[in-house]
Amino acid sequence: MSPLLVALLRILAALGLMLFNGVILIWMLRRVLGHLHLRYGPIHNGWQGLLQTPYDVLKLLTKEDVTPSAVDRILFALAPAVVFTPSLLAYAALPFSGTWKITALDTGLLFTFAALSIVPIGILMAGWASANKWSLLGGMRSAAQQIAYEVPLLLSVLPIVMFAGTMNLGTIVEAQSGTWLGFIPRWNILFPGFWPTFVLFWIAGLVELNATPFDMSEAESELVAGFASEYSAMKFGLLFLSEFSNQFVISALGVTLFFGGWMLPWVPVELVAPFAPFIFMFKVYLGIFVIMWIRGTFPRVRIDQLMQVGWKWLIPINLAWIIVFGTVWKLFTLGQGVS
Amino acid sequence: MIDARNIILETGSLAAEGTYNPGRPPASIKRTPSGVDGLTTEHLIINMGPQHPSTHGVLRLVIEVDGEEIVAAETSLGYLHRGIEKLAESRRYEQLGTLMDRGDYVSGIHGEQAVALAVERMLEIEVPAKARYIRTLMAEITRIASHLVWFGTFGLDTGAMGQFLYAVRDREVLLDILETVSGQRMMFNYVRPGGVVADLPVGIDAMIRSFCDGFDGYLEEHHDLLGGNEIFQHRVKGVGAIPRDTALAFGLTGANLRATGIGFDVRRDRPYDAYPELEFDVPVGTIGDAWDRYMVRMEEMRQALRMIRQCLDGMPEGEHTARVPKVLRVPEGEIYAATESSRGETGVHIIADGSVNPARFHYRSGSLYACQVLEEILPGHLLADAVMIVGSLDIMLGEVDR
Amino acid sequence: MLPDATAVSSALAAASVNAEIEQTGPGLVARISAAENLTALEALRDSALDFRMLADMFGTDTGEQIEITYHLRSLTRDEEMYVRLLVPYDGELHSVWNVYPAALLPEREAAELLGFVLAGHPNPHRLFTTEGIAPLLRKSVPVRTAEEVRNR
Numbered sequence: 001m002s003p004l005l006v007a008l009l010r011i012l013a014a015l016g017l018m019l020f021n022g023v024i025l026i027w028m029l030r031r032v033l034g035h036l037h038l039r040y041g042p043i044h045n046g047w048q049g050l051l052q053t054p055y056d057v058l059k060l061l062t063k064e065d066v067t068p069s070a071v072d073r074i075l076f077a078l079a080p081a082v083v084f085t086p087s088l089l090a091y092a093a094l095p096f097s098g099t100w101k102i103t104a105l106d107t108g109l110l111f112t113f114a115a116l117s118i119v120p121i122g123i124l125m126a127g128w129a130s131a132n133k134w135s136l137l138g139g140m141r142s143a144a145q146q147i148a149y150e151v152p153l154l155l156s157v158l159p160i161v162m163f164a165g166t167m168n169l170g171t172i173v174e175a176q177s178g179t180w181l182g183f184i185p186r187w188n189i190l191f192p193g194f195w196p197t198f199v200l201f202w203i204a205g206l207v208e209l210n211a212t213p214f215d216m217s218e219a220e221s222e223l224v225a226g227f228a229s230e231y232s233a234m235k236f237g238l239l240f241l242s243e244f245s246n247q248f249v250i251s252a253l254g255v256t257l258f259f260g261g262w263m264l265p266w267v268p269v270e271l272v273a274p275f276a277p278f279i280f281m282f283k284v285y286l287g288i289f290v291i292m293w294i295r296g297t298f299p300r301v302r303i304d305q306l307m308q309v310g311w312k313w314l315i316p317i318n319l320a321w322i323i324v325f326g327t328v329w330k331l332f333t334l335g336q337g338v339s
Numbered sequence: 340m341i342d343a344r345n346i347i348l349e350t351g352s353l354a355a356e357g358t359y360n361p362g363r364p365p366a367s368i369k370r371t372p373s374g375v376d377g378l379t380t381e382h383l384i385i386n387m388g389p390q391h392p393s394t395h396g397v398l399r400l401v402i403e404v405d406g407e408e409i410v411a412a413e414t415s416l417g418y419l420h421r422g423i424e425k426l427a428e429s430r431r432y433e434q435l436g437t438l439m440d441r442g443d444y445v446s447g448i449h450g451e452q453a454v455a456l457a458v459e460r461m462l463e464i465e466v467p468a469k470a471r472y473i474r475t476l477m478a479e480i481t482r483i484a485s486h487l488v489w490f491g492t493f494g495l496d497t498g499a500m501g502q503f504l505y506a507v508r509d510r511e512v513l514l515d516i517l518e519t520v521s522g523q524r525m526m527f528n529y530v531r532p533g534g535v536v537a538d539l540p541v542g543i544d545a546m547i548r549s550f551c552d553g554f555d556g557y558l559e560e561h562h563d564l565l566g567g568n569e570i571f572q573h574r575v576k577g578v579g580a581i582p583r584d585t586a587l588a589f590g591l592t593g594a595n596l597r598a599t600g601i602g603f604d605v606r607r608d609r610p611y612d613a614y615p616e617l618e619f620d621v622p623v624g625t626i627g628d629a630w631d632r633y634m635v636r637m638e639e640m641r642q643a644l645r646m647i648r649q650c651l652d653g654m655p656e657g658e659h660t661a662r663v664p665k666v667l668r669v670p671e672g673e674i675y676a677a678t679e680s681s682r683g684e685t686g687v688h689i690i691a692d693g694s695v696n697p698a699r700f701h702y703r704s705g706s707l708y709a710c711q712v713l714e715e716i717l718p719g720h721l722l723a724d725a726v727m728i729v730g731s732l733d734i735m736l737g738e739v740d741r
Numbered sequence: 742m743l744p745d746a747t748a749v750s751s752a753l754a755a756a757s758v759n760a761e762i763e764q765t766g767p768g769l770v771a772r773i774s775a776a777e778n779l780t781a782l783e784a785l786r787d788s789a790l791d792f793r794m795l796a797d798m799f800g801t802d803t804g805e806q807i808e809i810t811y812h813l814r815s816l817t818r819d820e821e822m823y824v825r826l827l828v829p830y831d832g833e834l835h836s837v838w839n840v841y842p843a844a845l846l847p848e849r850e851a852a853e854l855l856g857f858v859l860a861g862h863p864n865p866h867r868l869f870t871t872e873g874i875a876p877l878l879r880k881s882v883p884v885r886t887a888e889e890v891r892n893r
Contacts, residue, residue: 037500037501038504137722296500303407420870588794699802703796703812
């Protein structure tokens with residue numbers, strides 16, 4: 001097949017995955033929150049609550065798209081696209097198995113973060129264009145929060161890059177095959193040196209996702225729907241979808257960097273290969289379940305408290321940890337005679 | 340265990356220190372352009388409400404913000420004004436309870452009690468012991484129900500949605516109890532001058548006891564989930580602190596006043612119904628911030644539970660109401676009677692002129708004064724804090740607007 | 742619970758306020774003139790009687806005039822009293838907010854629902870009803886009968 005056709009099919013596959021993910025996550029969110037919060041309705045819509053998703057999707061598709069007259073029309077229409085497209089881009093470097101990936105980028109990790117960092121622009125556009133003071137506040141908060149936590153997010157994964165020697169996500173996953181001492185899988189999460197890394201990545205990731213406890217930009221009880229207040233129907237659907245797909249991406253990154261990607265512990269790579277995508281998806285959805293669990297339990301942090309933690313605590317801790325880890329790792333490799 | 344760090348369980352002290360001397364009125368809303376190095380900025384004037392997920396009822400707060408910091412705030416009321424005081428002048432004394440039900444609709448029994456007490460004192464009716472105990476029992480059950488609403492919505496304001504639904508789950512049991520006793524989940528019309536409408540039904544004792552036994556554990560769980568959460572504590576500690584003299588000068592009552600350290604509780608200091616015979620503590624805070632108000636109300640729920648058990652254990656035999664004429668005609672006179680409602684002092688001032696309708700019926704509610712104090716304490720806080728402060732003051736618009 | 746009548750009258754006299762003390766109705770009532778409300782309330786608050794809390798403030802339509810009642814409370818001495826004054830219809834009453842800021846909203850409510858003018862108040866605008874609504878608590882303003890509501 002011509003490379004162009006293959007590329008096109010891969011892009012369509014990514015789009016399909018994104019939509020499929022959105023559908024699954026609507027159901028999962030309703031179900032998880034339903035059980036956590038004793039909300040009985042969504043759990044009983046159809047068998048296991050599966051009808052909830054069609055209800056939600058149909059509702060969004062058939063709603064009237066209301067555009068308030070005072071909005072900045074171009075920005076208002078463009079903002080959901082600017083929020084949605086980078087989320088789609090971020091799927092490019094994720095390794096679903098040894099051979100299943102949209103593309104094998106040598107700078108995959110950097111590319112994914114770079115794609116995700118375009119999202120705050122879209123949110124700011126949405127907040128500004130909405131001609132609504134509450135949306136403006138939501139957009140401003142979101143921009144401040146996400147820009148502030150880009151740096152800790154990037155810094156937190158540097159030790160892994162040092163350890164694996166590459167930013168290629170596929171290579172990082174393959175480096176986690178095998179075992180230490182014969183019985184401990186080489187997953188990065190099980191290496192004590194990466195525990196601070198994981199915690200820092202987790203916190204920064206949650207902030208980037210605009211997920212509770214860091215969802216000030218869409219704080220339901222303060223700003224109605226924050227930056228998305230004035231959006232209805234499919235524009236809102238796009239914003240919604242991109243939020244779900246961001247959750248998928250961050251969870252997938254976490255799985256790839258720390259939990260061995262598509263691999264199973266102690267099972268050789270060749271046996272796993274046919275099931276690899278399913279294992280990967282299972283792990284990713286487990287991660288998303290934890291995100292939703294946290295969302296359903298914790299109250300919200302205040303924006304200024306969040307900014308203080310980000311700038312005054314997370315960045316210095318990240319930098320310090322990189323120095324410590326880098327020094328120890330360099331000494332270790334020198335001692336091993338491996339450069 | 341509920342952290343008793345800031346709770347002083349006192350049985351005395353009505354003292355307050357200092358005198359509040361405002362040098363200026365609460366800041367009024369105005370657009371003020373301000374300049375910094377040639378860059379002009381303007382304060383944003385935002386409307387919080389009347390439709391807003393966090394103002395409890397149709398409260399409209401006009402807030403002037405500088406970025407995220409509140410510079411001035413103004414409460415705009417009247418969205419729920421139904422003219423209760425005017426309507427009361429064409430109602431008979433037996434019907435006034437229904438109007439009070441619709442004031443503070445979450446804790447209707449307290450309002451009905453206030454009216455009943457006022458009429459009984461004017462007519463010098465002696466309420467039989469059993470009726471007094473039943474009224475106290477219902478009042479404390481309503482107090483827990485109301486505090487659960489406050490607790491749930493307070494958690495909802497912070498973004499913790501689960502706590503709201505857990506609180507509602509417990510409140511459903513209480514509403515079932517209230518429905519079994521009075522026939523209604525909300526507008527009870529149960530407490531009347533002279534006693535209560537009907538005796539307690541058979542089996543209610545077991546129902547209430549089973550709730551009490553479960554609720555001890557649930558209350559700890561609620562407190563763990565919300566108050567024990569460090570994010571919540573950071574949102575709430577030090578926020579919205581009301582100094583004692585300010586609280587007194589603004590006429591605050593109830594948990595809002597007790598959180599500042601002034602231990603005035605109508606149940607203990609102007610006792611009515613069965614309260615003189617019950618043993619309970621009155622929790623008092625120290626600095627009057629949102630955390631203190633939270634702790635005081637959580638402890639009040641525990642004390643209410645204690646009182647419910649005492650009422651059940653000590654329920655006397657007797658009539659559920661005194662012999663009261665069908666149509667009450669109150670001779671010329673005037674009285675003020677107050678009860679400790681979940682929101683403060685709910686008082687009723689009736690001026691009677693000898694006919695079957697009151698000449699003047701004034702409804703003194705605790706939430707009106709809480710609305711006033713908002714204008715005083717909001718400036719200087721962040722916008723997110725405004726939500727927490729409004730939530731912690733437990734304002735119910737029904738009794739503010741009447 | 743009832744304050745000492747002589748203490749009250751001497752506190753008021755010290756501020757040169759003409760007051761009539763009576764012990765009827767709801768308790769101890771001090772009747773003063775509308776012009777002296779600020780001085781009287783200030784005197785009562787700062788005196789040894791320590792009435793530092795305004796528990797309630799409301800107005801009544803007596804048929805000829807408006808009778809304003811201030812309900813004062815002293816928590817340190819556990820006493821309560823009332824201060825009453827008369828204001829003519831559409832007359833003027835000076836706000837007591839800088840003695841008792843608790844009066845801010847109740848004064849607006851009374852002024853709006855009974856129809857008098859509030860002076861010296863930082864925000865003397867309508868509180869509960871919209872423009873054009875008559876002062877509802879006046880006896881002359883009727884409550885609509887069911888007939889009128891049906892045929893609205």
